[in-house]
Amino acid sequence: MPILLIEVHLLQxxxxxxxxxxxxxxxxxxxxxxxxxxxRWAGGEGDNARKDRAxxxxxxxxxxxPNIAFxxxxxxxRVTSFVPNNDLDSVGGDPNRVPDIRAEKTLSPWRxxxxxxxxxxxxxxxxxxxxxxxxxxxxxxxxxxRGLDGAWAxxxxxxxxxxxxxxxxxxxxxxxxxxxxxxxxxxxxGSLDSLIRRHQAAASRFRWDTVSRKFLFRQPxxxxxxxxxxxxxxTRFYFEIREFTDLNRFYPIPQTKTVSLTEEARESxxxxxxxxMPECQPLVERFLTGRSAASxxxxxxxxxxxxxxxxxxxxxxxxxxxxxxxxxxxxxxxxDLEWAFSGLPVSGTNKQTPTDTPAILVQIAPPDMIDHxxxxxxxxxxxxxxxxxxxxxxxxxxxGSQRAESEGRSAYALAQACxxxxxxxxxxxxxxxxxxxxxxxxxxxxxxxxxxEGRLRHAEIAFEQPIRGPLLIGDGRxxxxxxxxxxxxxxxxxxxxxxxxxxxxxxxDATLVLxxxxxxVMARAQNIIGPNRPLPVLFHGHDTNGTPAREGHHAxxxxxxxxSGVGAHISRVAVIAPDFCxxxxxxxxxxxxxxxxxxxxxxxxxxxxxxxxxxxxxxDGDTVFGFSRIxxxxxxxxxxxxxxxxxxxxxxxxxxxxxxxxxxxxxxxxxxxxIDIQKGPCGSLSAxxxxxxxxxxxxxxxLGRGSHFGIGLFTAV
Numbered sequence: 001m002p003i004l005l006i007e008v009h010l011l012q013x014x015x016x017x018x019x020x021x022x023x024x025x026x027x028x029x030x031x032x033x034x035x036x037x038x039x040r041w042a043g044g045e046g047d048n049a050r051k052d053r054a055x056x057x058x059x060x061x062x063x064x065x066p067n068i069a070f071x072x073x074x075x076x077x078r079v080t081s082f083v084p085n086n087d088l089d090s091v092g093g094d095p096n097r098v099p100d101i102r103a104e105k106t107l108s109p110w111r112x113x114x115x116x117x118x119x120x121x122x123x124x125x126x127x128x129x130x131x132x133x134x135x136x137x138x139x140x141x142x143x144x145x146r147g148l149d150g151a152w153a154x155x156x157x158x159x160x161x162x163x164x165x166x167x168x169x170x171x172x173x174x175x176x177x178x179x180x181x182x183x184x185x186x187x188x189x190g191s192l193d194s195l196i197r198r199h200q201a202a203a204s205r206f207r208w209d210t211v212s213r214k215f216l217f218r219q220p221x222x223x224x225x226x227x228x229x230x231x232x233x234x235t236r237f238y239f240e241i242r243e244f245t246d247l248n249r250f251y252p253i254p255q256t257k258t259v260s261l262t263e264e265a266r267e268s269x270x271x272x273x274x275x276x277m278p279e280c281q282p283l284v285e286r287f288l289t290g291r292s293a294a295s296x297x298x299x300x301x302x303x304x305x306x307x308x309x310x311x312x313x314x315x316x317x318x319x320x321x322x323x324x325x326x327x328x329x330x331x332x333x334x335x336d337l338e339w340a341f342s343g344l345p346v347s348g349t350n351k352q353t354p355t356d357t358p359a360i361l362v363q364i365a366p367p368d369m370i371d372h373x374x375x376x377x378x379x380x381x382x383x384x385x386x387x388x389x390x391x392x393x394x395x396x397x398x399x400g401s402q403r404a405e406s407e408g409r410s411a412y413a414l415a416q417a418c419x420x421x422x423x424x425x426x427x428x429x430x431x432x433x434x435x436x437x438x439x440x441x442x443x444x445x446x447x448x449x450x451x452x453e454g455r456l457r458h459a460e461i462a463f464e465q466p467i468r469g470p471l472l473i474g475d476g477r478x479x480x481x482x483x484x485x486x487x488x489x490x491x492x493x494x495x496x497x498x499x500x501x502x503x504x505x506x507x508x509d510a511t512l513v514l515x516x517x518x519x520x521v522m523a524r525a526q527n528i529i530g531p532n533r534p535l536p537v538l539f540h541g542h543d544t545n546g547t548p549a550r551e552g553h554h555a556x557x558x559x560x561x562x563x564s565g566v567g568a569h570i571s572r573v574a575v576i577a578p579d580f581c582x583x584x585x586x587x588x589x590x591x592x593x594x595x596x597x598x599x600x601x602x603x604x605x606x607x608x609x610x611x612x613x614x615x616x617x618x619x620d621g622d623t624v625f626g627f628s629r630i631x632x633x634x635x636x637x638x639x640x641x642x643x644x645x646x647x648x649x650x651x652x653x654x655x656x657x658x659x660x661x662x663x664x665x666x667x668x669x670x671x672x673x674x675i676d677i678q679k680g681p682c683g684s685l686s687a688x689x690x691x692x693x694x695x696x697x698x699x700x701x702x703l704g705r706g707s708h709f710g711i712g713l714f715t716a717v
Contacts, residue, residue: 001123001124002123002157002158002159003071003121003122003124003157003158003159003161003166003355004060004121004122004124004131004134004135004157004269005119005120005121005155005156005157005158006028006119006120006121006134006138006153006154006155006167007117007118007119007121007153007604008023008031008118008120008141008144008151008153008648009026009115009116009153009154010116010144010150010151011116011150011151011152011329012111012116012149012150012224013110013111013112013637013660014110014111014112014149015073015109015110015111015112015145015149016107016110016148016149017144017145017146017149018108018146019333019609020021020119020184020185021073021110021573022070022184022230022562023067023070023118023145024070024146024184024185024186025066025068025120025184025185025186025187025354026184026186026191026223027145027185027474028118028120028144028185029060029142029191029467030195030265030713031143031151031153032140032141032153032493033057033146033192033195033543034059034135034142034143034433035138035143036053036137036140036143037055037072037141037196038108040597052133053133053137054192055130056130056133056134056137057128057133057134057191057192058189058192058590059066059130059131059134060122060130060134060187060232061187061188061189061190061191061192062189062431062441063122063123063124063187064122064123064176064442065176065186065228065230066121066122066123066176066186067120067121067163067164067167067173067174067175067176067185067234067302068119068120068121068173068174068175068230069118069119069121069167069170069172069173069174070118070119070172070174071112071113071115071116071117071118071171071172072109072112072113072114072172072300072328072330072331073110073111073113074110074113074296074300074318074329074331075108075110075296076108076111076323076398076425077687078106078107079103079106079107079108079109079385080104080106081104081105081107082103082104082105083104083228086476088136095283097513099374103254104575107424108227110196112572113309113329113603114331115171116437117170119143119170119171121163121167122128122167123163125651126192128157128284130155130499131157133183133566134155134280135154135155135156136221137153138141138153139152139153139154139155139617141153141485145610148544151714154477157274158425165499166394168306169254169335169622172225172235172328172329174181174231174236174495175230175231176228176229176230176231176684178491178528181492183227183228183229183230184226184227184228184229184230185225185226185227185228185500186226186228187225188224188225188226189224190224191223191224191225193224194222194223195223196223197220197221198220198221198222198302199420200530201218201219201220201221204218206518210422211591214645215317217699220361222380225494233259234326234327234330235325235326235334236324236325236366236375237323237324237326237337237338237341237363238247238321238322238323238324238363238364238366238367238370239260239321239322239323239341239342239344239361239362239363239364240252240320240360240361240367240581241319241320241321241322241346241359241360241361241362242360242361242362243358243359244345244358244359244360244559245358246363246393247360249353250320250321251319251320251358251359252309252316252318253306253318253319253346253348253359254318254319254348255306255308255317255318255319255386255441255442255447257348257349257443258308258319258446258447258449258478258479258480258481259447259448259479259480259481260307260348260349260385260448261306261319261322261346261348261480261481262304262305262478262561263479264302264348264349265322265341265346265361266288266289266304267289267346268344268345268346269288269340269341269372270284270289270340271345271459273332273336273340273706275338277336280332280336280668283331283497284332285331286301286331287300287301287302287331287332288301288302288332288337288553288638289616289664290478291545293701299329299422300327300329300330300331301327301330301478302324302325302326302332302337303326303332303444303472303477303478304322304323304324304325304478304480305322305323305324305325305472305480305482305483305614306319306321306322306385306469307320307321307322307323307369307370307373307483308375308438309321309369309370310369310372310438311372311486312383312439312600313438313439314407314438314439315383315440317440317441318422319348321364321367321567322368323359323370323412323470324341325452325470335448337479338363341361341363342361342363342611343361343362343428344361345359345360346359346360346361347359349550353509359488359716363400365490366652367611368500368613370510371484371500371615373469373470373483373484373485373486374390374468374469374470374471374484374485374486375469375470375652376469377467377468377486378466378467378468378469378618378620378621379467379468379487379547379618380462380465380466380470380488380618380620381429381461381462381463381465381486381487382460382461382463382467382469382484382485382487383437383458383459383460383461383484383485383487384437384457384458384459384460384483384484385438385483385484385487386447386480386481386482387439387444387457387458387459387481387487387613388414388417388456388457388459388473388474388476388482389417389455389474389475389480389482390410390413390417390422390455390456390457390474390475390483390666391413391414391415391416391417391455391474391475392413392455393454393455394409394410394413394455395454396405396552402541402550407432407433407468408456410645411430411431412430413473414427414430414457414459414461414473415427417473417475417482417600418461420473420475420699421472421473421474421477422464423467423471425463425464425465426463426464427461427462427463427464427628428463428464429448429460429462429463430459430460430461430462431459431460431461432457432458432459432460433457433458433459434457434611435458436458436489437458437495438459441458442457444456446505447481448649452476455475456481457609460487461473462486466618466620466621469484469486470483470484471483472484488693492576492591492592492594492595493575493576493579493580493587493588493591493594494574494619494625495575495576495594495595495598495616496572496573496574496616496617496619496622496625497572497573497574497614497615497616498564498571498572498614498616498617499570499572499573499612499613499614499615499674500612500614500615500616503569503570503609503610503612504571505570505609506567506569507561507562507563507572507634507635507710508635509571510570510710511709511710512606512608512609513560513570513573513604513606513608513609513612513711514560514561514573514710516561516605516606516607517573517575517604517707518557518559518607518709519557520601520604521539521557521575521594521597521598521601522535522539522540524597524598524601525539525594525596528597529593536554536580536587536590536592536593537549537587538555538577538587539556539558539590539594540556541555541557542637545592547628547639550607552578552690553578553582553584553585553663553664553715554578554581554582554585554708554713555578555585555587556578556700556708557575557577557578557594557708558575558576558577558578558580558581558700558707558708558712559573559574559575559708559709559710560574560576560624560700560702560713561573561574561575561710562624562635562710562713563716564617564636566624572617572622573604573614574624574700575594575703576593576700577594577616578702581664581701581702581703582663582664582665582709583664583665583666584663584664584665597648601614602614602615622702623699623715623716623717624700624713624714624715624716625645625698625699625700626698626699626715626716627694627696627697627698627699628697628699628716628717629692629694629695629696630690630691630692630693630713630716630717631669631690631691631693631696631697631699631701631714631715631717632689632690632691632714632717633675633687633690633708633713633714633717634713634714634715635686635710635712635713636676636687636711636712637653637657637686637687637688637703637704637711638680638684638685638686638704638705638706638711638712639652639653639656639657639684639685639686639704639705640656640659640660640704640705641656642682642683642684642685643685647685649674649677649679649685650674650677650687652685653672653674653685653687653689654672654674657669657672657689657703657704658692659673660703660704661703662668664703665697666697666701667693667694667697667712668693669691669692669693670679670692670693671690671691672689672691672692673689673690673691673692674687674688674689675687675688675689675690676688684705686711690716691714699714699715699716700713701713701714702714
């Protein structure tokens with residue numbers, strides 16, 4: 001697939017643009033348009049050239065968002081200046097009074113480290129002639145950012161090359177489709193026309209009003225763009241700790257050796273880098289060992305994170321793997337860091353000579369167990385695996401009011417630690433204790449006893465908004481402490497799993513997966529209850545004689561499969577107690593068995609569809625479990641009875657759905673909009689619907705015939 005690559009080179013190592021980082025694709029689009037339409041290019045072109053130029057930009061604004069590669073940066077000192085405001089009329093038009101209308105203007109530029117080049121790579125299928133014209137128009141670019149950010153650009157079209165390979169080694173790569181809360185502005189259909197209209201309107205912002213006999217200001221129209229989430233998590237390397245004499249065997253290190261293992265790996269890697277490249281010692285001291293780090297270097301330092309094994313509650317949480325987290329703005333070249341840690345001798349006792357080290361680091365692909373630490377996942381509640389080092393010592397008391405006071409001071413210090421780690425979300429609930437949350441964990445004081453006296457605590461924190469992992473907090477995050485894992489917040493009657501890996505199973509064809517999930521839940525529940533005891537109706541929905549249960553309400557589990565994002569392929573499955581879909585049901589007495597049955601479910605075998613790896617997920621931000629007044633069909637609603645000839649199909653479907661809501665003691669929608677109707681055997685009807693309620697309704701909404709297997713599922717709008 002061809003790739004349009006545009007390189008933008010700054011003339012000086014400062015960038016004064018504000019509001020986005022890296023510079024957004026729409027900012028580049030504006031700079032390209034300004035260069036192509038302004039200055040000496042404003043006239044002197046024929047009609048055909050102007051049409052081709054407009055067609056090239058209109059082609060570019062229809063393309064998918066580009067990948068971006070950008071250099072590291074650091075904040076420099078703010079500069080405040082006072083410049084004349086464009087309001088001479090306020091002083092009677094007297095030029096001698098210009099100092100009276102000076103306005104304060106603050107510039108807070110970024111220092112661009114290393115190479116001052118930004119790369120934007122668009123992949124496209126058709127339009128090579130438009131891409132070639134964009135390449136020639138890119139040569140007219142003269143500014144990128146603010147007016148004082150001089151720049152020049154060059155562009156070319158690459159064929160038969162992967163975009164990741166093209167951008168490799170050109171800086172930190174940011175890709176569209178991430179989970180960033182802010183996002184970047186990107187061109188959209190209509191962007192060029194909106195910029196032209198905005199420029200024309202800006203030339204006539206002041207209009208003379210004959211009635212008031214004053215100049216009136218008119219705001220130019222806003223440009224057209226779209227906001228796309230981009231992801232630039234930096235670079236991560238993963239290593240396993242293997243025996244030096246037998247690389248097929250792990251060399252587990254006790255979790256209480258976290259600090260010594262981290263310091264040993266850090267110092268050994270730093271020594272290896274300095275011995276091979278003495279000129280890089282200042283960078284190593286700033287960004288790896290931290291001895292010469294300034295305050296603005298904290299977010300750019302390399303983190304070495306030992307990962308205790310926490311896959312099962314009875315697993316020995318010894319350290320068998322290490323993650324090396326490299327921030328996007330770290331100035332040490334990534335290939336050099338990868339070489340420094342690969343094959344590094346370690347022991348966990350902070351010994352300095354390789355002959356005393358019985359193990360080495362072996363680089364591996366991202367292991368499955370990082371899911372347990374919430375890598376690239378968001379969660380609202382987190383709890384510590386290794387204890388957090390508080391910013392200040394807090395004596396720990398074990399009884400009465402003194403313990404309450406100690407925990408209160410610790411909670412306050414922990415909130416400060418979150419702020420120091422750059423977490424903007426406000427903590428809503430903090431729990432601090434000396435005891436570990438893991439079944440086989442260690443007390444907080446067992447980690448480096450005496451060194452961090454009164455500062456080590458295990459903690460559980462809930463935030464106002466979901467936080468994306470990995471999450472390290474506290475003053476010990478650069479020595480391996482303060483590592484957190486998501487604490488799933490879910491009702492014992494609702495269990496949601498994400499499907500890891502790639503597949504092509506559509507939501508409409510997920511019945512096979514849900515039936516396999518039902519069989520797995522029944523089998524695991526039977527193992528818990530015992531082979532000679534009958535399963536509760538909750539799991540199968542049948543009476544003791546094998547006939548369907550007729551209790552007047554739904555008494556057995558609901559199953560659902562849906563996509564948690566954009567796309568038609570399922571990415572989540574849910575097991576839902578009937579109380580959430582039918583408010584007349586009362587099955588809470590069996591929820592504990594349900595939770596135990598699903599506690600360790602990780603692999604689902606689905607016959608011809610193969611195996612699916614399940615990862616426990618939170619309902620935070622999940623629109624199926626959202627709270628909204630407007631709901632839209634995910635899967636078609638199937639009527640509970642056959643239609644009557646006296647009613648039209650849309651009216652019958654609407655009345656059937658309202659009756660279904662009434663039977664389940666759910667709010668009745670005010671408006672039922674029928675989108676698409678399909679007829680089945682024997683005259684049965686199914687349809688996609690939009691529901692509007694008088695007040696917001698809490699999900700999930702699973703309604704109609706077949707709802708126990710995900711038919712009739714709705715999502716909040």
